[in-house]
Amino acid sequence: MTTELSQNYDPAEVETKWYKAWEESGCFEGNIESKKEPFTIMIPPPNVTGVLHMGHVLDNALQDIFIRRARLEGKSALWFPGTDHASIATQVKVEKVLRDQGTSRQELGRERFLERAWEWSEEHGGAIFKQLRKLGASCDWRRSRFTMDDAYQLSVQHAFVELYNRGYIYRGKRLVNWCPASQTALSNEEVDMRPQKGKLYKMRYEILEEPGRFVEISTTRPETIMGDTGVAVHPDDARYADLVGKHCWRPFPREKIPVVADRAVEKDFGTGVLKVTPAHDQVDFDIGKRHGLPLIDVMNPDGTLNGLAGEEFDGMDRFDARKAAVAKLESLNLLIEAEDYDNNVGYSERAGVPIEPRLSEQWYLKYPRVEEAKRAVAKGIVRFHPKRWEKVYLHWLNNIQDWCISRQLWWGQRIPVWYRKDSDRSDPDNWHVSVEGPGDPESWEQDEDVLDTWASSNLWPFATFGWPSSEPKVKAELDYFYPTSMLVTGFDIIFFWVARMIMSGLELTGEAKDSLGDEEIEARIPFKDIFIHGLIRDSKGRKMSKSLGNSPDPLDLIEKFGADGLRFGIINIAPSGSDILFSEDRIEIGRNFCTKLWNACRFRQMSGELSSNDSLDRILDRLAGSSLDGYGNWVLNRLLETTREIENQFERFEMHQLTHSLYRFFWGDFCDWYVEAAKAMLQSKNDPRHGVALAVSDLVIRQSLQLLHPVMPFITEELWQAMGFGQEGSFLQDTCLPKAAELSEALALRGVVVDEVGARRIEEVNGLISQARAIKAEYNVAPKRDVVLFISPADESSSSIVTANLDTIKKLAGAATIDLRDQVENLPGAVSALGTVYLDLSSAIDVETEKERLGKELEKLGKAIQVGEGKLNNDSFVEKAPAAVVEGARRQLAETKAKREEVARLLESL
């Protein structure tokens, strides 16, 4: 079943064709196959209304690579897809639409708003799945889950109730990050610190006990003066020691407030005197607590000031209030100066407005299993790749703070708590917490709030399977697929998501227990390996954003480079660092590599029959009994090396070298050297080496396609079929990728022993060819095959290698004839490990050019000899270094010396 390859590769056609065939055949479906080892990845669920961006391309290309590799290794692979409801992000978008339509969620009411949100998510949802298919993602689409699915919501409620009953969830009144735009609390992780150009105001408050004496105070937030309930200085600050215990006048509303001493005050900041506004700042809140200062909340939920701020400020926006407060200070002659000041201000990540520390009653989660979560990573039960991210993870866990999980939003999972009607909500006696709700609903009202999105997505690895249902299917699947094999995600959500999944997995996927042993940890963790990749930025290192317009649409890139080209390109530039600088130039390599692959196969098709390719055994049998030529041996040796290299990369999760290994071997070794060398053997069908060259090519191409398939699934599938490697109705991914050791053994079984020493000699032949080409280039001789070369071999064995490969050397160096001679005079020559190669020039040689070239070479060799001799003359090197290293150095030095002698002789002869 072979097809002739067209002259050009058409990704669009090939990609559509194969994705359809794959999906229809069900080959992406992950099922329990008890004889196979499971390999599971849960997709980091994208926002339901999101569209594919470059970050998704990288993240999902990586997951697909691991999943497809697992299939080739004979595992039962499951890549579980789904989407996240993205509570605040989606609500913000829907509210914007409502605003544009002249209405608001408040006007619609909860029920109708939720209808609109569902409409929105159904209308825009699923788009990203179509895009992921274009990318080639081999997810088990049948299983796709949405965090707002009924079953998933049930899991979330169950988890809440369970954690509540186990004492991890409590209600608390404290300062939260308040978003005045969305009017909800946010967790610390949802707040971005952004540098701001602001003003630092210096003002003065009069001392109550000493009329006429003032204390100078610096602040960036004069609009909160009305909430001041104290003034603080550092206890060691001699300047103000006498003031502690006295009072000063808050200018408006005029009120006496105490001066307290507290270590939280920075002596060197501003005047060293801090106004304390406990209801509007975390530090002030803590100071207020220590000194018993009252809390005065002067702000409304929407960020306007309220009546407590005084009549003139009532209803004023917080930013206007700042100006008004400054003006008022000025009019009271209390403002000393206003200087420019750069500071960091917290912004709501989603709504993009400055957050407001605000006193509020919320639900908190005291994280469960913190100790075990640390132990899981410290002991290597859960492994980060690259490893350094475990430091970031552990550092966060060591400084962990309770998590505010309630959100004053509507789009999301409603908190399963009911309060007795018309009663005090702060009193737990009036609470009902359950999945089912109270038996007499008419006497209760449900908490209006929903849960933080991450409080539902942290159950993703097991809730997707149906946890905590006791259905046999759910149990069997969890038994088989959980813990999942790995997680692939960006470093930016290690806190948001990764750590929280680990803790919830440890707490919820088994019985409630005081502490967990290592074996229990191993059974409960959500995944064993965490592959962390960087974030994609533009070529100047800026974040990709719609407003900058520096974020390319992946679908455009797919159109331009092909999905395979994009995948190869993006993986190729994704190093293990934290940022990935993207530019189109840098992924061209992917498209070019596809073209190369295509053409190499096309050349193979032109070179001979493809009729006996349909199994590895049949190809190997074609090699049985035939003696492998030098280049065949060399390229098979490189094939085995490359296969081994890639095995190691997958074992170690070091993907940054993957494309380099594949590229170097297929392009740099196979195409550039083997195919070119084989052309000599393929010239005549009567050449006994003809069949061997075809069999070697087929073996290399077959194995390469398998190795490349995880990175470039489409083109490899197309070529696999076209080259006759496939069998009717089967796909590349259903085949078994032989390991290097297995392949080597299978070859040996047929009497083909790949020999490394012989391979090294071919490297030397290549070196000689390069030298010949270099001389020709130096003399501007066109690389045609009409020159005459002379070679004087370095020794007997070199002579036989050169002789054995003479037609290849001719072909690759571009020579009509090559004569072996002992000595050659007055011709430009270059020295290689195998001997000296000379270019026969019909005209006289350019002595000056030649002198310069050889002089440079001589200098280089001289330096190398100095280094080598220095080492070997050093007794302690010879004594202490490993014998192999010393031996290597000796051999190297001898070779270099011989070369230098030869170059010196050439120079002399001029």
Next chain:
RNA sequence: GGGGGAUUAGCUCAGUUGGUUAGAGCGCUUGCUUGACAUGCAAGAGGUCGGCAGUUCGAAUCUGCCAUCUCCCA
């Protein structure tokens, strides 16, 4: 203030337990329509591996200090 990371060719980056004369892609220069491929082929220029000290027979690699940049947390 606390913690992480980076610094290697013009640019973006490899360099895995320290061991030949430090590599790749892009860019640059030169020459090639060699019947697989100009999305290509060949040759070449370009680096005192941020600085200083230390450990070692041997350091881009390990340790310390310094400098610059960067990210995260407060």
